[in-house]
Amino acid sequence: MGSTYSIKYVRADGVADAKTLQAGVEGILAEVDQQMSTYRDDSLIERFNRAAAGSCMAMPADVLELVRLGEGLALQSGGAFDLTVEPLLDLWGFGPKARGEQVPSAAAIAAVRQRVGHQHLHIDGEQLCKDAETQVDFNSIAAGHAVDRIAAWLEQQGVSSYLVEATGELKARGHKPDGSAWRIAIEEPRDDQRVAQKVLTLDGYGVSTSGDYRNYFEENGRRYSHTLDPRTGAPIAHKLAAVTVLHPKALLADGLSTLLMVLGPEEGVVWAERQGIAAFFVTREGDGYVTRATKAFAALSAAQENRP
Numbered sequence: 431m432g433s434t435y436s437i438k439y440v441r442a443d444g445v446a447d448a449k450t451l452q453a454g455v456e457g458i459l460a461e462v463d464q465q466m467s468t469y470r471d472d473s474l475i476e477r478f479n480r481a482a483a484g485s486c487m488a489m490p491a492d493v494l495e496l497v498r499l500g501e502g503l504a505l506q507s508g509g510a511f512d513l514t515v516e517p518l519l520d521l522w523g524f525g526p527k528a529r530g531e532q533v534p535s536a537a538a539i540a541a542v543r544q545r546v547g548h549q550h551l552h553i554d555g556e557q558l559c560k561d562a563e564t565q566v567d568f569n570s571i572a573a574g575h576a577v578d579r580i581a582a583w584l585e586q587q588g589v590s591s592y593l594v595e596a597t598g599e600l601k602a603r604g605h606k607p608d609g610s611a612w613r614i615a616i617e618e619p620r621d622d623q624r625v626a627q628k629v630l631t632l633d634g635y636g637v638s639t640s641g642d643y644r645n646y647f648e649e650n651g652r653r654y655s656h657t658l659d660p661r662t663g664a665p666i667a668h669k670l671a672a673v674t675v676l677h678p679k680a681l682l683a684d685g686l687s688t689l690l691m692v693l694g695p696e697e698g699v700v701w702a703e704r705q706g707i708a709a710f711f712v713t714r715e716g717d718g719y720v721t722r723a724t725k726a727f728a729a730l731s732a733a734q735e736n737r738p
Contacts, residue, residue, distance in 0.1 A: 431459070431469075433596070433598070435459060436595045437593075439589045440606065442588065442591075445589055450587070454583055458576060462576045465489075465490055466493065468516060468525075474487075474489060483561060483564075484560070485559065486554060486557040488556055491556075494553055496568055497551060497566070498553070501548045507693065507701065509661045510661060511689040511692065512660035513548065513551075513566050513568065514547060514548060514551070515658055518542055518658050519656075521538060521542050525567075550564040551566070571681055571684050573680075574681040574683055574684025575684075577594050577596050577600065577680035581603065590604050599637075600614055600680070601635065601636040603633060605633075611631045611734075612631070612633065613630065613632070614637060616639060616672075616710065617672075628710065630731060635676050635683075636676070636680025636681070636684075638677075639672055639675075640657065640687040640690070641691070641712075642665075642670075642691070666691065669694075669714040673687055673709055673711050675687040675709050676731075686709070687709075690702055699722060707724060707726060709723070710722075710727050
């Protein structure tokens with residue numbers, strides 16, 4: 431995935447030894463990478479991405495599950511979430527095949543958008559098929575999926591207390607050896623230094639933050655975020671700097687944080703409240719930031735903080 435991972439866990443009777451746990455974790459990460467990476471030519475999804483329009487290819491159950499999930503999020507959000515935006519990311523200079531950051535022409539955006547959209551994909555039994563030269567990019571959900579798989583595997587090995595992190599996506603369960611809760615900090619969305627804005631207590635939840643404060647470029651005095659709105663083919667232009675989502679599944683926390691980042695501070699809050707999503711929004715306001723939590727986030731944060 432081009433990033434790092436870390437696992438913290440509490441030793442106990444019946445828990446496998448550290449070498450066994452590490453080997454299992456790295457086996458899961460290697461499998462996810464082999465199936466879903468857009469940064470290696472030999473991955474299954476990159477082979478599919480190179481295939482011609484009208485092609486079908488056999489895929490593992492996990493890949494098909496993520497495609498179905500992506501389609502569901504796309505339909506629920508009116509297209510704000512889309513697993514097929516990789517050609518647009520490349521066009522703007524943010525994707526794995528980008529040739530440098532640039533502002534493309536309206537004609538170039540329109541041409542690429544002809545092959546972007548979940549409607550170009552369909553599943554036929556155990557095969558993934560496409561009716562256009564569509565490319566699938568799992569980077570908005572693959573890390574969360576990996577975290578869930580690692581957490582489930584650790585529990586199978588007898589681990590009841592852990593903090594799992596992969597490429598910044600996290601999930602925690604249980605308590606630290608001293609009995610205190612696992613606590614994680616949400617960063618203030620700054621590109622000059624790392625400052626904690628809010629500290630969360632986690633037990634049984636995944637957490638994901640999406641933001642535009644580190645990956646962007648500027649041209650003619652205008653800032654272009656790496657987060658693209660699939661509905662326009664262009665980077666988001668609203669004032670939402672970051673959004674954090676809590677969910678029992680790290681996979682959904684991962685995908686939902688991306689979705690809400692695209693929707694923005696107004697539409698995103700309304701959508702999250704309607705769906706009962708635990709989300710925390712950080713919006714630029716002048717030289718500072720304004721924060722807003724959904725009702726579900728406020729209630730969940732209070733409940734987690736007060737757990738024994």
